Amino acid sequence: MKKWLFFLFAVLAVIVLTACTANESAGEGDPSESNDSDDAQTEEPSEKVLYLNNGVEPTSFDPPIGFDSNSWQALNNLMEGLTRLGKDDQPQPATAEDWDISDDGKEYTFYIRDDAKWSNGDDVTADDFVYAWKRMLDPETGSPAAFLGYFIEGGEAFNSGEGSADDVAVVAEDDKTFKVTLTAPTGYFLNVIANPAFFPINQAVAEENPEWFAEADTFVGNGPFILESWKHDTSMVMAKNDQYWDAETVKLDKVNWAMVNDSNTEYQMYQSGDLDTSGVPSDMAEELMSGDDVIIEDQAGTYFYRFNVTKEPFQNTKIRKAFAMAVDQQQIVEYVTKNGEKPAYGFVAPGFTGPSGNDFRETNGNLVEFDPEKAKTLLEEGMAEEGYDELPPVTLSYNTSDSHKAIAETLQQMLKQNIGVDVELANAEWNVFLQDQKDLKHQLSRSSFLHDYADPINALESFITDSSMNRTGWSNAEFDGLIAKAKAEANEEKRWEYMYEAEKVLFDEMPIFPIYFYNQVLLQKENVTGIVRHPVGYMELKWADKN
């Protein structure tokens, strides 16, 4: 009897404890969530709240550290750099209201707005930029974005541990004048500095509290929104920043970010009205793509496959070309991925406009075509050159994911059908896969390239000899030379000529072959307008509205 009572007591105690903790955490619940998602749309009609999903907890709101869209998507709206990409995806004056560029294209002088303020009332000064940019290049900071600062004179040396902070050519001439000297004329520099790695940091705040970015109550930004609250792993709330120099343009009152990592759950929350935008779950792509609420935007990047030219049989150019021409990109985007992507017949994605208003991709045309007959001939010729009676076994590798698997299986089938080659498939977890790719262990492996800044050189320079982005073992002196010349060339027309040439050389030797150009596909409620998404860059909520 006593033991029975004891047991009952234990159970009751647990129930009571649970009830208590349940009430506790319900009380601690995010105040903006206590409106309960059921009546999400019934707050005071005068307050405009946008419900978005960040997917996961941001990696870091420290501008040079959070080098991914999970962090920079939100940070781009909490802070602002010298320039900001506008509705036309071009850099517009932001914290800097004007700038001068020297004749040789290497010296930029930025004039910071008088009314540019931090959310704590401090003025944004040129020193804040000097502090932030030097910190980004400091090897102690360990910023993965530091390579973007190599355009600046002294940047690469400092970051490699060979130079000093003083040699980095960024100077605050006075409180509102900021001067940068570049290593070479870089026509797209204004584009590059819109990237969150180049955001200023309030030096006084950061020196007092090195973890100022970790919590909402210590976060100080200069963007269109402030960070009102941040419940880690759960949600973030941003509110309109009244101190922002362009506050009249901002129409939203609040932005509520959920952190829902499951694509199906995200879609279900979109359906039930808890979210205003959502991605398209892959197994529902077919039926949802024809809906009215689908938005398709370009995303500058390419899905492609890399050959390993140091491993048989891909040391032979003709064999590589044979494989490349046996692939029907149109079929893949139409029947396998079905996400509205554009098939790729070149490496540089569409959307880059040259000096004479021409699009890079359009001008350079299709550099590889689907041609099974030619592919067969090339394969025979290549095999003869190498003295193969039979082609050595080939393994096609990809990192584990259902979508990559579908494409890999399609390629396997196409290679069998069009040139009679049987390839094995192999997949590995991302980290392992990446390491093997860097160590040149694969023969033929899947890859993707997404732009860091809006210029074709960002993509093309991946394939210079020994670049960490090369990973094919390919080395071509002509290609290296063209890229070097393009980087040093001040005349935009000539620079683009070099880039066109370089891409042609790349496809002449075919160390890679492309599949499709990335895009952004999502669902958005009809009453939401003005969210600007760039092909290269992060979501802009400054002009967003909800009716």
Add this chain to the structure above:
Amino acid sequence: MLRYILKRFTIMAVTLFIIVTLTFILMHSIPGSPFNQERGTNEAVQANLEEFYNLDEPLYVQYFIYLKAVATFDFGPSIKQPTATVNDLLGRGFPVSLELGLVSIIIAVISGILLGIIAALRHNEIIDYIAMTIAVLGISIPNFILATQLIQTFAVNLKILPAATWSSPMHMILPTIALATGPMAIIARLTRSTMLEVLTQDYIKMARAKGLSPAKIVFKHALRNALMPVVTILGTLLAGILTGTFVLEQIFAIPGMGKYFVESINTRDYPVIMGTTVFYSAFLIFMLFLVDIVYGLLDPRIKLHQKEVK
């Protein structure tokens, strides 16, 4: 009893030590590193990062650093989120996961036992068949499928419950149902079969002959014995619920500990891997220990230790 507890604690400590060692070995034998990115950082930066996290030391030194961390329960900062220490992450996530797990196991135990009793008392009647069908469905349907279906039905179609996240008691309903259904089904079936057995025993006949009410017979006399097998499997069920939280937390966007456990392996976040593994293991080992104690208390016939024969 005290000697038994001391003996158990020693065994628990040894088990934990073995787990920590094995985890360390496995963790460092997977290829890849926490700093592996597409573009790669230059050598100076790489060296700084490795030094900060002690990854430039030889493996056996790193091992002893870890042992010290486990002993003092201070695992240091996470590699992926440098401003959060592992203890911060555990502190954020554990209360949530604990709540989810505890409420689920309580629902599972109470509803499972009740369902089992009802089925046993109304043996071979319609209620019995219905109850057992529910049980079979509960065991067969994976909890993540049930979860998605519950969201679809109650949040999207009927709109009476929130779809995801964890900010009010209303939000708790769907996740706990999804998590509790499997264990509930198992407990129901087990309770039913044990109950049926117990009800045919002599002492039950005696109780009936004495004129005791059915409720008293069931709850005062029969249940205690029927519970024995349930308590036996409670340990395994707890483990099942623990691992069940990983998937369900992802589906319901519940900010629990499960995602750190899974994600840290992908990102090779060594401090977080060690911290979460040690924590989960310690928790599970301790729960199993408690279950054994309860077992001994419930049934006076069970002696957990051997009395010396003088």
